[in-house]
Amino acid sequence: MPALSSGGLAVLQADPKEYQLEFFREKGFTRRRCRIGGEYFWTLNPEQEHCNDAPCVEYYFWNIPKKVNDLSIAEARRKFIRFFERNGHEFIEPRPVVARWREDLYLTIASIVVFQPHVTSGVVPPPANPLVIVQPSIRLEDIDNVGLTLGRHLTSFEMGGHHAFNYPGKHVYWKEETVRLAFEFFTEELGIPPEHITFKESWWEGGGNAGPSFEVTVGGLELATLVFMQYRVTDGGYEPIPLRVVDTGYGIERLAWFTQKVPTAF
Numbered sequence: 001m002p003a004l005s006s007g008g009l010a011v012l013q014a015d016p017k018e019y020q021l022e023f024f025r026e027k028g029f030t031r032r033r034c035r036i037g038g039e040y041f042w043t044l045n046p047e048q049e050h051c052n053d054a055p056c057v058e059y060y061f062w063n064i065p066k067k068v069n070d071l072s073i074a075e076a077r078r079k080f081i082r083f084f085e086r087n088g089h090e091f092i093e094p095r096p097v098v099a100r101w102r103e104d105l106y107l108t109i110a111s112i113v114v115f116q117p118h119v120t121s122g123v124v125p126p127p128a129n130p131l132v133i134v135q136p137s138i139r140l141e142d143i144d145n146v147g148l149t150l151g152r153h154l155t156s157f158e159m160g161g162h163h164a165f166n167y168p169g170k171h172v173y174w175k176e177e178t179v180r181l182a183f184e185f186f187t188e189e190l191g192i193p194p195e196h197i198t199f200k201e202s203w204w205e206g207g208g209n210a211g212p213s214f215e216v217t218v219g220g221l222e223l224a225t226l227v228f229m230q231y232r233v234t235d236g237g238y239e240p241i242p243l244r245v246v247d248t249g250y251g252i253e254r255l256a257w258f259t260q261k262v263p264t265a266f
Contacts, residue, residue, distance in 0.1 A: 014212040019201045041200040052217040053199035061219025062261035067191025076255040077134050090128035094135045111135035111161030112247040116207040130164040134168040155163050160250035178246050224250040
């Protein structure tokens with residue numbers, strides 16, 4: 001459970017054990033603390049002093065070698081979908097950006113919103129398990145940052161998500177497999193040298209659910225967030241939910257931007 005303050009409100013800090021994975025030990029990752037922002041992260045570079053994410057560092061991903069040609073957004077989308085299809089995920093068509101199935105949200109802000117609240121609460125089964133989807137999304141709070149971050153924020157964006165829904169007595173996959181898939185996608189599909197990939201410990205919540213997460217950063221740019229959804233957000237903090245949901249978000253435009261290595265994503 002996340003820590004609680006004396007007033008009962010949740011402090012967004014998960015148990016450090018949530019982030020200790022056999023995958024990291026197997027590959028030789030070490031846990032370090034960002035000297036600027038203070039967040040903990042996992043890296044193959046024992047000399048790394050920062051979390052590899054803005055604003056702690058400026059973008060430098062265009063100086064990192066890659067082994068793939070420049071990708072358009074359509075090509076990045078296709079590469080993402082095909083990778084996860086090869087790894088046992090069924091492709092699901094995206095849903096509208098107007099979240100008509102929600103009473104508490106007007107817009108689809110992430111791919112997991114497609115499955116909230118009915119699938120994530122266990123009321124109905126998912127259309128596939130595991131699945132992959134590329135969902136057009138809109139976040140109004142991002143609009144003021146459009147242009148200021150050179151492309152990290154857009155008026156609308158495509159979120160690539162691979163999701164797994166773990167029921168009591170029916171395990172699909174969880175943290176180890178999720179992080180391994182991300183590592184393989186970035187190293188094998190995009191050709192990113194492993195020593196440039198950082199997994200930053202974080203916490204995510206949205207659409208009424210929450211859980212510990214890793215932000216995958218390369219050269220100052222966050223390329224993906226890997227969320228392990230296991231709580232429902234309440235007025236007093238968090239309550240465990242029976243399902244453990246793998247909720248990932250890969251920025252399709254950012255993947256294309258990374259491969260093109262141009263000053264902005266526009």
